[in-house]
Amino acid sequence: MNNDEQNGKAHREEVCPGKKDKLNPLALQAEIEKKNAPEMWRSLEELAGNPEVREMMHREFPKGASEWIDAVSRRGFLKLMGSSLALAGMTACTRQPLEPIVPYVRQPEGLIPGKAMSYATAFTLGGYAAPLLVTSREFRPIKIEGNPEHQASLGGTDIFAQASILDLYDPDRSQNVLYKGEIATWGSFADQLRGPLNSQKTLQGAGIRILSRAFSSPTLLDQKQQFEKNFPLAKWHVYEPVNRDNVYAGAQIAFGQPVETVYKLDAADVIVSLDADFLYGGFPGMTRYARDFAKRRDPESEKMSRFYAIESAPTSTGAKADHRLPVRASEVEGIARALQGGAGLSGEAAKFVQALLGELQAAHGSSVVIPGEHQPPVVHALAHALNQQLGNVGKTVFYTDPVLATTESQIDSIRDLVADMRGGKVDLLVILGGNPAFDAPADLAFADALENSKIPVRVHLGLRNNETAELCHWHISEAHYLEQWGDTRAYDGTISIVQPLIAPLYTSHSASELVSLVNGQADTPGFELVQNYWKSKHSGADFDTFWRRSVHDGFVAGTTYQSKQVSLKAQENQASAQAGSSQDGGIEINFRRDPSIYDGRFANNAWLQELPKPLTKMTWDNPLLMGPRMADRLQVKSMDMVKVELNGKSLDLPVWIQAGHPDHSVTVYFGYGRRRSGRAGNAAGFDVYQLRYSATPDLASGKVTKTSGHYLLSTTQGYQTMDVGTAVGEDHREIVRAATLKDFKDKNFSPEAPEPEETMFNNPPYDYAAQPYVWGMTIDHNACVGCNNCIVACQSENNIAVVGKEQVNRGRHMHWLRVDVYYQGDRDNPRAYFQPVPCMQCENAPCEVVCPVGATTHSTEGLNDMIYNRCVGTRYCSNNCPYKVRRFNFLLFQDWETPQLKMMRNPDVTVRSRGVMEKCTYCVQRITHARIAAEEATTEQAKIDSIANLQTACQQSCPANAIVFGNINDPNSAVSKLKAKSRNYAVLDDLNTRPRTTYLGAVRNPNPELEGSST
């Protein structure tokens, strides 16, 4: 860090007290004991009653957000002021420039200019499909939605699918075929490949190696088989850093064959997670599981499910648990054995397991045990055995054929490949996507093997000119999934045809097209490859109908896997796999995929980079997570640096103290520290792959010691804090209302609403009762699983800008919708509640009365409108907003130049400029479209349907159905029915703001046996 930066940082810290000095945890514990801690808290500082948190509650933006604290000279400042004064006066007087309008030459059939269309396709992550309906405006895809007719989605998505549209338009994407860094053509590549392929033909392909990502595409699998037939001695390797090795190996131990496990959570009364993060994006089937899970979390349903989470790192899934047991990852196996009837546990865990055991035995056939992907195979085998033992198979647990095309260990696969490379056996290496030079296990030194083992022809196909492309002769720009034809399988085996939404923006090709080139079918377009495969599979004359239907619906009917009968093998080979046990005094290090950028492939996706991670609310970084107790012992604070030592290597990482993290273990997220990801991802975070070894990819034992130095982390935790009143006492406000199921049933939950303060604004400006439509929203605390999907959906729908790490730190991030986390209880194992907070659309909106220019006013339907072109940026409104949902463009955050990004924007929403306030509008553009459709409808039914189908972007993408929006004047609308429930409450209703967004209180279903304990 140079001097300037240091000065700047010092200055920032001076004006951003929230960031200045994270509390010393030792002092913190003392303070907690001394004071009466608040019941609900958002950060450890708040728990300790840090006065700065109080100050934060009283501020609209954190201190420093409104100041110009970059180095700027007096002269520069005056120049700027002078010019802005001149510009402010003059802007109103400009004439509109001539605007070109460009019609088609031949307008495509079926296109209605100005109307959105939807097409079914599918996004694939780790080989598992997320079925989608993509909104297209004039054939530009602009928004991703889930496919409501597909059983794996039911309309929901996950953050990765939702944000994938930004990757399509990413200006940093690879745009050309490159040969040794020079622009070349696909044709010249095909020519150059012919020689090596011909000579390999005589050698039966002994020197050809293909390395692909995990895939489930039937077409690609068919091509793989073709390839293996053409070149019998060639090898096709598969590797992804986040893989299903443990899952398939576990099934192999249990059943002697790799199978896929599919859960039916809406049939489960008791759910046990053995370190599984099944309610967060990236877990196959997550969207469906979230829906099914939420369905059974309704306290008014006949039987609310009970969820036990045993986890080694705090996750959003664990936060939903009725009972959560934080343990080190290596201890999960012991607990699984104890659940099977073994003993050997003590303390908290023993009590927990005993209660759970009783519960499981009572819920025979209606429980489910879900093991996490990063748990060793033996835990999976134990979970299989448990599910058998508990009679769940065929009821809540189903086994099917594996979804992925290859089930062999991917780590073994890449290890073999590297051995061949170093052994000089490889003459032609084709890497289909992926980035092994960055993300392969460190001990294999893949990058070194690629660079130095003299492979004559190395080809890399990828969306980006990344760390691997750099070391290959040829780089072929890969077509984004929205630009190519393909097919893929969802978690339940259902096949979706991937159809392109747009012609390739650049000269790019799909993996299938490249493989077909290797197979000697040069220049077969991807469309023909996919269609020909399906022609060969389809019997009957009506192929055309079948094809059109499958493409249109987004899935091929009848391809869902049937559940299969498997029988448990004898248990003798369930050897313990205590890879990273801490018995040698080491600290357990959990390696996890990053919640936002997955394995690093989304590093250049600025939406995901800036998405606050579920519990830490961290953006743009991957600190090391540790629990408060461990931090006490190491005497470290958040943002201090520690050294992690493992297998003789070491890495310095900043610390983030995370409440609820198990002791004697730390968690690191890999995927950060990219060198060649693009402008957004380069240099963000730390490269943890350096420490990830092939023998211990998920869990290792190492040393963590304190070193000197600090590192600035940008987290949104503690920003936009609603004022809870005094921490303890009569004025205390409940932002999140929570109760146990028993209390809810006995006392009917709702504590009496606080008496509103005296107010001058008692009469609504309009007679809402007379309106046909009056909009309102409910957000269900019980259903919300904290998956962050709504934030990305909102960002995509409403053209919301990203601001970067530095600006997030100043509290200038632009998300219209935030998901707050409220912790309850002690810091070692708190309960956590997620609260999505959009604009409340108050009927008595405090923001409106203070706007000097009438830029925020009320509509007759009760919306709190924000008119950007009127806003002059006084920020009085945000100052007066008790919910702190208004976001201000302190700088020109929006990219007005990049042509690709212009194509991505929603044309129905204004792109905001500097100096303008913005906020959630309940997706007013969707409301307007729906209302116009209703008014133009020719039949009564069409009219009803167009309003009934109206969804806000957050609601539509929510996999758990936690957000419900609609007309509250219609007593039969879903939202009216929810608002009538006793769980319904308004946040800060004592202010008499009369918010239109209300919440359904959180109800937990704890086991009476465990109640009262800290879990």
Place this chain on the structure above:
Amino acid sequence: MQIFHRSANVISRASIYAGIFTAAFVLWACIQLQRSPYVTYAGVVRPQPVPFSHQHHVAAIGIDCRYCHTSVETSGFAGIPPTKTCMNCHSQIWTNAAILEPVRESFRSGKSLVWNRVNDLPDFVYFDHSIHINKGVGCNTCHGPVDRMPLMYNHASLQMEWCINCHRNPVKELRPRDQVFNMRYQKPSEDIPVVIDGKKFTDQMSLGKYLASAYHLRSALDITSCNTCHR
């Protein structure tokens, strides 16, 4: 001691008045400029690649608006005809006319014609054609006598005061739906009454009121809410 001469009083008074008047004049001039065709382009013909005459095509030949502006009834955007629409006729007639060369060139090469937008609203205004058509607002209510425009210009200022003028009292402009595309429609009078649903109207206000209820017009309060046009 007297520093200033007595005339200073007059000069100072005069300059105060002059100052006020100058400031008022500058303000008035700015406002006038802002509303003038120099800024609004009202009545100003813009350069186009082909001197397309609405007068000829609409009045002389009698082509309906919707032949070219196909999506005006269903979409917010009225649609601007693709080259193909021009060539439907001009592959048969005026096939060698020099002024149509850009059209033929576009059709041959597949490169679009680039017109200049005439009725150009600011990008923060979201106007929807279909709902106006649907509620009985005629094309020429906003676009003016298009059938008498040899070269296209915007009839109105398209400024917010002009929009809101009608939104505050839409009754003034409503006409039967079947008359929306009639360029020579006249408001009802004693001489030319408008008959709709068997009822005869001889003045606009009574017709407007009747149509407002028949077409379920939202109230003036509703359609002057900011989010009607801005979002």
